[in-house]
Structures are given as C-alpha cells and as structure tokens.
Amino acid sequence: MTGKQKKAFWNAVQTGLIVMATLIMLVPIAWIFMAAFKSHVDVYQLKLFFRPTLENFALVFREPYNLGEKLWNSTLVALATVVIAIPIATMAAYSFSRFRLRGETVMLVTILATQFVPAVVIILPFFVMFRDVGLLDTRLGLILVNLAIVMPFAIWMIKGFIDGIPLDTEEAAMVDGSSRLQVIRNIVLPMAAPGLLTAGIFCFILAWNEFLFALILTSKDAVTLPIGLALFKAEEGDLWNLLSAAGIIIMLPMFILALMIRKFFVQGMTMGAVR
Amino acid sequence: MRDNTLKYLLVLPAVLLVFATAIWPLVESLRLSFTVGRLNRPPSLQQYIGFENYTWAFLEEPAFWNSVWVTLAYTAVTVSLTTVLALGLALLLAPGGRLRSGVQTLLILPFAMSPALIGVSFRFMFNPEFGLFDAFFGFFMPVFAGVSWLADPVLAFAVCVMADIWGWIPFLTLVLIGGLSSIPRETIEAAQVDGAGGWRLFRDVTLPQLAPVLAVVVILKSIFSLKTFDQVFMLTNGGPGTATQTLSHYIYFNGLKYGQIGYAASVAWLMVIPMIFLTYAYAKFVFRKD
Known part of the structure; x- marks a missing residue:
C-alpha cells in the first residue's frame, strides 16, 4: 500500500x-x-x-401508578435543593475565591472529601434521626439529605467561575466608595450569573437522579421518579412499555439540561482536578 | 462591615450545612458502629459493645467477605475497562471535525441518565425473551443463545459491569479529550519532525503528558465503583443469591432491611477507610501547583 x-x-x-x-x-x-x-x-x-x-404515557399518570405525584415530588425536591444550595454556596465560593481564610485549605479539602463519602454511610444516622422526629417520607427530609450531595459540587463549581472574573472592576468600585456587599450584589453576581445558572442546573440533575436516599427515606408520600420505576411490576413481571414511558419522563428533561451546560459538565464533576 | 469579619460570615452557612449533612452523619455512623444499634429496640437497649460489630463482620459473616470480593472485583474490572476504552475513544474523537464533534456532544447523554434507570434499561436489554443485547450476543456468539443472563452468577456480574462501563465511558472520554487538547501542539509536532509516529508518539509523548489526567480518571472512577449501588440494585438486586452484592448493597440490606443499623454502620466505616486514601490522592491533583 x-x-x-x-x-x-x-x-x-x-x-x-x-x-x-x-x-x-x-x-x-x-x-x-x-x-x-x-x-x-x-x-x-x-x-x-x-x-x-x-x-403508555397516559397510563403511567393514572391509578395505580400516579406518576404525576412522583414527578411533582422530584421537581419540588430538586428545585428546593438547588434554591437553598446555590446562594449559600455562592457566598462561600466568593469568600474562598477572594480572601485568605484561616484553615482555608482544610475547609476546601473537607468539602471536596464529603463528595466521596458513600451515600449509604450518610443515610444510616439520618434514617434513625428522621424516624425519631417524624421526617421519614417527607420532601423536607429528602431536601435536607440531598444538600449533602449537592453542596460540595456547588461550592467548587461556583468558586471556579468566580476565580475567572477579573478583580479590576471590583477594585475600581471599591475605590469609588462601594461597600463589599454592594460590590458583590452589583458587580460579582451579574458577572457570575451564567456560572450560577450552570451550577444550578448541574445540581438539579444530581438531585433529580438521586436514588439511594429516596429509596430509604420515602415510602408513599414523598416518592421520587427513580424510585417510582419500581412500581411498574405486575404478577407476570415488569411492564416494560410503562417502565420505558416513565424512563423517558425521567431522562428527557435531564438530557436537555445536560446539553445546555455540556461545556461545564467535566469541570463540574471533577472539581477542578482537570483543567 | 470589615472584610475580615465578612469573609468568615460568608463561609459560615456553607460550612455549617456541610457539617450537618456530611460530617455529622459520618461521625454519628462511627458512634453507631460501636453500639448494638438495632432498629426495633428502644434507646435504653442500645448499649456500647466495643468492636463487636467489627469482629462479627470479620469472623462470623461470610456474606461480608463475599461483598468485599464482589466490590473489589467489580472495581478492578470496571476501572480498568472504562479507563482503557475511554482512552481509546478519546484518542479517536480528539482530532475534531464534524462527525467527531457531533459524537462528543452525544457523550453527555449516558451520564445525565439516572444510574437507576441505566440498571433498568440493561435488565430490559438482557431479557432472555425480548432483550436486544441478549439477542445480539445469542446471534453472534451461539454459546450465549437462550442464556438467562441475570440468573447466572458470572453473567449477571458481567451485565452489571457492562451497565457500569456503558454509563461511565462517555463521561470519562470527555475528561480525557479535555486532557488531550491541553497537550501543547508543539511537543507533538516536534516529535513528528524527529520521525516518531503512531505507537511511539503515543507512548513517549502523549501518554506521559496525559498521565495526571489519567490518574484523576482512575481515582475518580475507583471511588464511584467502590460505592456502586443504584444500578446493581435495579439490575440484579445483588443476585442471583449474593453473586453481585456490592458492599453498599450489603450495608443497605443489613441496616435497613434487617434493622441492624449498628452492624451496618461498622461495615460502612470499613468502606470509608479506603475512601480516605483515595480522596487524599485526589485532593493532591486538585491542589497541585501549575
């Protein structure tokens, strides 16, 4: 040749x-x-x-499956998780990015490390506590434990975005007499907005797909979509047509969201270990 | 407000939240692991029993050791297969162009899929009567014709591995493409001028420069393989028997199904120990100096 x-x-x-x-x-x-x-x-x-x-799409929303309830639970839980996590993470991320704190590295490593703790370890004490205080099978309980998954990613991802915003504008505004909080509100937040949205979408996907916590903590009222998949069983076995319809309802919105933020997916997941 | 106060106030809510949702349960699990910790007993009967849960796991529970071996085998196989295949795919796709960029875009899809759903879909694909993959294997490898994949211990394990790597290769390929694109073009061109091509170029130039990213891929995948739960739960539920029972699954069953929270917590902590080393290794890459 x-x-x-x-x-x-x-x-x-x-x-x-x-x-x-x-x-x-x-x-x-x-x-x-x-x-x-x-x-x-x-x-x-x-x-x-x-x-x-x-x-199939009509059937899954009817009795006895009522997928609509699960869809509502999933949406509400994921949304609430993100709405709580993003502002708190943004405040911390700004501080980590712009200031030197005592114990900063320890804090950042600890936050990073919590992402690697097996979910099954986290859920054992929460199950006992939620049983005692009556938070089992509630959306509130689920939101609380979902924050454990989402927070490390949110903080690291947003820190990455704020690191990328040049300091000059902030310094100029401070010279002109703006306070630090005014600078954050009027300059940093607008510039970081696309990053915050990206982090929010990323965390929404994580919370939406979360399985183990919901499996253990919910039984009837707060069941989310991935757990709802177990419903589609009859005596003769799995009802694959209904399972597939439910599968589409679970994955299609996430496909769209993931494609929207695909450029940041790798950075988000690896927390800056890959640049 | 002074910046000096403000900077700590800003991190306070996040630190408290991470503490409450991750550090507290970790410490509380450790405490539970030294107690009787049975769900059906009142608090007054949850006395401390020292290392009894741990010795029970080590000495009296073949099922514990089974799940350790399953998890180690699962981790070894999935980490090596995903890394090698993702590297191959990344090398194929990195040059860019219409076809390659299009495929790169699609790579995000499996990773956005709920792992539980991946488990379900692979159970579907390997159904002995109407599963597409089952039919495919049966057609090209007659040994597997009519085999009931999920009823056989070895094949069920293989299906779990396939579902796992199907979900992870695309994402890790994207990570490696990112790593490949950050290798300076000059080094490759210089090597080509020196007459290096193909395999030698890959071994002597690309691979050493890609090493840090490869290490990140291996560590990250190891961590996620070690704690695998969702797919296995939906795919085989640990079966047949306990052939695919990973540690996470074993902990789930003992803690939540049998109500032995104390015992489950002790096994969970045995699982945390290797995680600490892996996290340490990972953090080194995150904080490495440029």
Whole structure:
C-alpha cells in the first residue's frame, strides 16, 4: 500500500470504530424510546416496526401508578435543593475565591472529601434521626439529605467561575466608595450569573437522579421518579412499555439540561482536578 | 462591615450545612458502629459493645467477605475497562471535525441518565425473551443463545459491569479529550519532525503528558465503583443469591432491611477507610501547583 492508501484505510477504520461506539451508546436509549411507544403486545417482541401509541404515557399518570405525584415530588425536591444550595454556596465560593481564610485549605479539602463519602454511610444516622422526629417520607427530609450531595459540587463549581472574573472592576468600585456587599450584589453576581445558572442546573440533575436516599427515606408520600420505576411490576413481571414511558419522563428533561451546560459538565464533576 | 469579619460570615452557612449533612452523619455512623444499634429496640437497649460489630463482620459473616470480593472485583474490572476504552475513544474523537464533534456532544447523554434507570434499561436489554443485547450476543456468539443472563452468577456480574462501563465511558472520554487538547501542539509536532509516529508518539509523548489526567480518571472512577449501588440494585438486586452484592448493597440490606443499623454502620466505616486514601490522592491533583 502507498502512504495515501494507508492513510485512507486508517481513516475508514477510525470512522468505523466511532460509528460502532456511537451505536453502542445510543442503542439502549433508542430502545427505551421505542418501547415507550409500543403497545403492551409489541413490547414483548423484538420488533423494529410497530404501530406507535401514546397510550403508555397516559397510563403511567393514572391509578395505580400516579406518576404525576412522583414527578411533582422530584421537581419540588430538586428545585428546593438547588434554591437553598446555590446562594449559600455562592457566598462561600466568593469568600474562598477572594480572601485568605484561616484553615482555608482544610475547609476546601473537607468539602471536596464529603463528595466521596458513600451515600449509604450518610443515610444510616439520618434514617434513625428522621424516624425519631417524624421526617421519614417527607420532601423536607429528602431536601435536607440531598444538600449533602449537592453542596460540595456547588461550592467548587461556583468558586471556579468566580476565580475567572477579573478583580479590576471590583477594585475600581471599591475605590469609588462601594461597600463589599454592594460590590458583590452589583458587580460579582451579574458577572457570575451564567456560572450560577450552570451550577444550578448541574445540581438539579444530581438531585433529580438521586436514588439511594429516596429509596430509604420515602415510602408513599414523598416518592421520587427513580424510585417510582419500581412500581411498574405486575404478577407476570415488569411492564416494560410503562417502565420505558416513565424512563423517558425521567431522562428527557435531564438530557436537555445536560446539553445546555455540556461545556461545564467535566469541570463540574471533577472539581477542578482537570483543567 | 470589615472584610475580615465578612469573609468568615460568608463561609459560615456553607460550612455549617456541610457539617450537618456530611460530617455529622459520618461521625454519628462511627458512634453507631460501636453500639448494638438495632432498629426495633428502644434507646435504653442500645448499649456500647466495643468492636463487636467489627469482629462479627470479620469472623462470623461470610456474606461480608463475599461483598468485599464482589466490590473489589467489580472495581478492578470496571476501572480498568472504562479507563482503557475511554482512552481509546478519546484518542479517536480528539482530532475534531464534524462527525467527531457531533459524537462528543452525544457523550453527555449516558451520564445525565439516572444510574437507576441505566440498571433498568440493561435488565430490559438482557431479557432472555425480548432483550436486544441478549439477542445480539445469542446471534453472534451461539454459546450465549437462550442464556438467562441475570440468573447466572458470572453473567449477571458481567451485565452489571457492562451497565457500569456503558454509563461511565462517555463521561470519562470527555475528561480525557479535555486532557488531550491541553497537550501543547508543539511537543507533538516536534516529535513528528524527529520521525516518531503512531505507537511511539503515543507512548513517549502523549501518554506521559496525559498521565495526571489519567490518574484523576482512575481515582475518580475507583471511588464511584467502590460505592456502586443504584444500578446493581435495579439490575440484579445483588443476585442471583449474593453473586453481585456490592458492599453498599450489603450495608443497605443489613441496616435497613434487617434493622441492624449498628452492624451496618461498622461495615460502612470499613468502606470509608479506603475512601480516605483515595480522596487524599485526589485532593493532591486538585491542589497541585501549575
């Protein structure tokens, strides 16, 4: 083979591998999308062509599944988690970014480390405490423990964004007589707003997909969407068409949100270990 | 207000919140691990029993050791497979162009999927009657035709691994693409001028420069593999028998299903110890000087 042929051959091999990897990645997702539109009969066969129906999406919202309640719980819990976490994280992130604090490194490492604590360790004492104070199966309880997951990411991510805002404007405003709090409100917050939104979306996805806490803490009233997946079982086994419809309701909003912030996903997840 | 006071006031709520939601439960778990800690007993009967829960796990519980081995095997297999495959995919996709950039965009999707849902979808894909992957393997590898994947201990483990790496490779590929793109072009070009190509270029130039990012990938994935729960719970629920029971799953079952919170807390703390080392290693990369 000449050099040119060799290169063409390599390009073809690479394209083939990329296409194959993409297929492996997309096929399970596509299969769920298809199954969600299949009828009860078609879903139990390996069919590529079938008559699509919207029936499954109607069924999951009816008795006995009531997916609407779970959707509401998931939305409320994830939203409340973010609304509490982001302002608190922003205050801390600003301070970590702009000042030198005593014990700063210890605090930052501890915050980072809490992300790695297995969820199952965190939940044991919370389960005992929530049982004693009556917070089991409440959205409030779920929001509280979700903050444990979200806070380290929020602080580190927002710190990264504020680190990237140049100091000059802030200093100029201080010289002109603005107080530190005015500077934060009038200069830093507007400039950091896209970053705050990104961090908020990232945390929303984490809280939305959270599974173990909700599995252990909720039973009836506060059940979230991922736990709701367990509902779609009948005596004859899993109801795959309904499971798939519920799956779409869980993943589609997250796909859209994740694509919106895809440039920051890696930074967010690795907390600045990869730059 | 003086900056000197303000800077501490600003971090106070966050520090309190992290303390209440993460540090307190960690310490309280440690305390519980030294008590009887049974859910069905009143507080007056939760006396301290020293290291009894720990010795019980080590000496009297084959199921504990089983979950240790399952977790270690799971971690070893998933970490090595995801790292190697993600590196391969990153090298394929890094050059850019229309096709490659498009695929890079799609890579975010599996990671935005709830791990519980990944577990469910793989259970679907490996259903012996109408599972797509089951049919695929059965067609190309007749050994697997008609096999009930999730009923076989080894194959169920393999399916858990496949679900795991399916969910993680795309994200870690993105991390590695980021690492590859930060390697200065000049070093690669200089090596090419010197006549290095293909494998030698990769081994002598790319790989050493990518090492810190690779280390981050391995540590991060190890941490998440060690604490795996969601997919396994939805996919096999630890079964068949205890063939895929990870430590997290074992702790969940003993603590919440059997009500042995004290015992579960002791096993949980045994799991925290390796996490401390991994976190320390990870923090070194976060705080490394440029």
